Amino acid sequence: xxxxxxxxxxxxxxxxxxxxxxxxxxxxxxxxxxxxxxxxxxxxxxxxxxxxxxxxxxxxxxxxxxxxxxxxxxxxxxxxxxxxxxxxxxxxxxxxxxxxxxxxxxxxxxxxxxxxxxxxxxxxxxxxxxxxxxxxxxxxxxxxxxxxxxxxxxxxxxxxxxxxxxxxxxxxxxxxxxxxxxxxxxxxxxxxxxxxxxxxxxxxxxxxxxxxxxxxxxxxxxxxxxxxxxxxxxxxxxxxxxxxxxxxxxxxxxxxxxxxxxxxxxxxxxxxxxxxxxxxxxxxxxxxxxxxxxxxxxxxxxxxxxxxxxxxxxxxxxxxxxxxxxxxxxxxxxxxxxxxxxxxxxxxxxxxxxxxxxxxxxxxxxxxxxxxxxxxxxxxxxxxxxxxxxxxxxxxxxxxxxxxxxxxxxxxxxxxxxxxxxxxxxxxxxxxxx
Numbered sequence: 001x002x003x004x005x006x007x008x009x010x011x012x013x014x015x016x017x018x019x020x021x022x023x024x025x026x027x028x029x030x031x032x033x034x035x036x037x038x039x040x041x042x043x044x045x046x047x048x049x050x051x052x053x054x055x056x057x058x059x060x061x062x063x064x065x066x067x068x069x070x071x072x073x074x075x076x077x078x079x080x081x082x083x084x085x086x087x088x089x090x091x092x093x094x095x096x097x098x099x100x101x102x103x104x105x106x107x108x109x110x111x112x113x114x115x116x117x118x119x120x121x122x123x124x125x126x127x128x129x130x131x132x133x134x135x136x137x138x139x140x141x142x143x144x145x146x147x148x149x150x151x152x153x154x155x156x157x158x159x160x161x162x163x164x165x166x167x168x169x170x171x172x173x174x175x176x177x178x179x180x181x182x183x184x185x186x187x188x189x190x191x192x193x194x195x196x197x198x199x200x201x202x203x204x205x206x207x208x209x210x211x212x213x214x215x216x217x218x219x220x221x222x223x224x225x226x227x228x229x230x231x232x233x234x235x236x237x238x239x240x241x242x243x244x245x246x247x248x249x250x251x252x253x254x255x256x257x258x259x260x261x262x263x264x265x266x267x268x269x270x271x272x273x274x275x276x277x278x279x280x281x282x283x284x285x286x287x288x289x290x291x292x293x294x295x296x297x298x299x300x301x302x303x304x305x306x307x308x309x310x311x312x313x314x315x316x317x318x319x320x321x322x323x324x325x326x327x328x329x330x331x332x333x334x335x336x337x338x339x340x341x342x343x344x345x346x347x348x349x350x351x352x353x354x355x356x357x358x359x360x361x362x363x364x365x366x367x368x369x370x371x372x373x374x375x376x377x378x379x380x381x382x383x384x385x386x387x388x389x390x391x392x393x394x395x396x397x398x399x400x401x402x403x404x405x406x407x408x409x410x411x412x413x414x415x416x417x418x419x420x421x422x423x424x425x426x427x428x429x430x431x432x433x434x
Contacts, residue, residue, distance in 0.1 A: 067091040068192045068238065069185035071177060072131065072139070074124030076263050077196030079131040080249050081240050083256040085194060086135045093190055094132040094139040096125055097181060099148040099172075100271040105283045108274045120270035130259045142184055144176055151175035153271055157281050160314040161293050163337035164413025167225070168269055174228035182236060192236045199223045200242035200422075201234050204366065210234035212365050212424040217245040224382050227417045227427030228363050278315050297342035299326060302335060302351050310344040313337045319352060319409030333409075336433075353406035354433050359399050359416045362428035369396045376418040376425055378403070380410050386419050399428065 070082040072094045085092050099120045125141060132139035152171045159166035177195065185193050198215035199222050210231055215221040229237065241249055253261035272280045282292060299308035308326040310316065315323070320334040324346065335352055336345035357380075364370070370393055377386035378401055388404040401416055410433050417427035 067093055067190045068194050069093050069095050069181075069188070069190035071181060071193060071195045072096050072128040073120060073196065073266075074127035074131070074260065074263075075196065075266060076253055076258070076260050077198075077241060077249060079128070079196075079258050079260050080253045080256070081194050081196050082131060082135055082137065083258050084240055084252065086137060087256060092135075092137050092194075093185075093188065094128065094135075094137050095181060095185060095193075096128045096139070096141045097148075097176065098125065098141055098143045098145060099176070100153070101145060102273075105280070105287060107283055108272075108276075108279060124266075127260050127263065134257070134259050140188075142181070144180055147180050148172070148176055153284070157284055159413050160277065160281055163313055163339045165317045165411045166413050167415055168271075170225045170228065170415060173225055178229050178233045178237065182233060186236075192238060194238040194240060196241055197222045197226065197239050198241050198246075199226055199239045201237055201239055203235075207366060209366055213242070214419070214422040214424070215239075215242045220246050223424050224379055224415065224417050224427075227365075227415060227424060229365070230363070231365075234365070278312075281314055295342060297344065299324065299344045299346055300338075301332075302345060302347040307346070313339065313342065313344060316344055318411040349408075352409045354410050355403045355406045356434040357401050357410050357416065358394070358431045358434070359401055359428040360397065360431040362397050362399050362426055364426040365424055367425075369393060374418065374425065376420055379415075379417045379419065380407060380430065381414050389418075391418055391425075397428070398431075400434075 068085060068090055070078065070085065070092050072078045072082060073096070082092060082094060097120070102122055129139060152168050152175065155171060156166050156168045178193075182193050185191075198217055198220040200213040200215060202211050202213060203209075204211050212223060212226060212229065212234060214223045244252075250261065268275050269277070274280070282294070285292060293314055294312040296309055296311050297313070298306045299310050300306050307328060308324070310325075316334050316337060318334055318336065321331060324332065324334070324344075326332065326346070331349065332346040333349060333352055334344060335347040338345055362369070373390050373392040376389060376391050378389040378391065379386045384407075387407055390402045392400045392402065394400055410430060412430050412432060414430050415427050416430050418425040
C-alpha cells in the first residue's frame with residue numbers, strides 16, 4: 001500500500017479499517033522534521049510530488065484495461081452507480097475526493113449537536129470505503145483540499161462579499177470533479193468517470209458532439225449544475241441514474257445489498273456544517289486574518305428613501321423577506337445590493353420581477369458559440385421553471401437574456417441555464433440585471 005500523507009494529493013488504497021488519512025511510508029515520515037524550515041520544506045514538497053507520481057504509476061498498473069472510475073461520495077446514488085456497474089461485469093475503481101478538513105473552524109459546530117446530512121464528511125468517506133469493500137473493488141481517497149479551497153471556498157466567500165449569491169456545487173463540478181478528478185482517473189488508467197448525477201449524456205452522430213440532457217426524474221434533475229462541462233469531459237462521463245427515478249435507485253440499492261441503501265440524502269453545503277453561510281464567512285475571514293465585513297449601512301426603498309439599517313450586505317440575498325428588521329405595513333423584499341454605496345435596496349414583490357439579465361462565462365454544449373440570437377427556455381435557479389427567452393450573444397462568452405415575461409428574483413451569482421426541451425444548450429453566471 002502506498003499513501004501520500006503530506007503530498008499535494010493523497011492517493012490511498014483502501015485499508016481494512018475505517019481510517020480516512022493514512023501515512024505509512026518511511027519516506028513521508030522522514031520528511032516531517034523538515035517542515036519547520038522553509039528551504040527544506042520546498043525540497044520536501046518536490047519529493048512529495050515524486051511520491052504522488054509513483055503512486056499514480058503503481059495504481060495505473062493495477063487498474064484493469066477499460067476500467068471506469070466511479071466518483072464515490074458515500075451516498076446512496078454514487079454507491080448504487082458503483083454497484084450497478086459492478087453487477088454488469090464492468091471493471092471499476094472507486095475514487096473519493098477529500099475536499100474539506102472537517103476540523104477547521106470548530107466554532108461552527110455546537111458541542112454535542114448532530115453533524116447533519118451534508119456531503120463529503122468524514123462519515124461519508126467511511127461509507128464509501130464500506131461500499132467499496134462490499135463490492136471488492138479498488139478504492140482510493142484523493143486529497144483535493146487545496147484545489148477545493150482555491151476554486152470553490154474562496155470564490156464562495158468573495159461572491160457573497162461582492163453582493164452575489166454563489167452556487168458552490170456547480171463550481172465543484174466544473175473545477176474539481178470533472179476537471180481534477182477526471183484527470184487523476186486517467187492517470188491511473190481509467191479513461192471514463194461515472195457519477196451519481198441525475199442527468200443524461202448522448203453522442204449526436206449528426207453534429208459529432210455530445211449532448212447533455214435533463215434526467216427522466218424531473219424532481220431529481222441536476223443538469224442545471226452541469227452546464228459548465230466541456231465536450232471532452234462529456235465524452236468521458238457516464239450518468240447511469242439519468243434514466244431512473246429516485247425510488248428506482250433505492251430499490252436497486254436494496255436488491256444489490258448496497259450498505260448505504262437507506263442513507264438519507266445530504267442537505268447542506270459540505271464546508272458549512274451549521275448551514276449558516278454568514279457565520280462561515282465571518283469565521284473563515286477571521287481564520288485568514290482578514291477584516292470582518294459586518295459594515296452597517298442604510299436600507300433604502302427603490303425610490304431612495306432610507307427606512308432602516310443593515311448589518312452587512314453579505315447577510316442578504318435577492319428575494320429575501322425574513323430577517324430584514326424593518327416593518328412598514330406591507331411585505332418588502334430584497335431587490336438589490338448596492339455595493340458601491342453599501343445600501344440594501346428593498347421593494348415590493350412587483351419590484352423583484354425583471355425581464356433582462358446579462359450572463360458571463362457562457363459554455364455552449366451542442367454547438368459552437370452562436371452569432372445569432374437563440375430561442376430557449378431559461379432556468380435562473382435550480383427549482384425555477386424554465387421560462388421562454390431570447391439569448392442574444394454579446395461575444396463568445398457573454399449573452400443578454402431577454403425573457404418573454406418578467407421573472408421573479410433574477411439573482412447575480414446564480415446560473416442561467418438554457419434548454420431546448422430536455423437538451424441543455426449551455427449556461428453561464430448571471431452578472432447583472434437590466
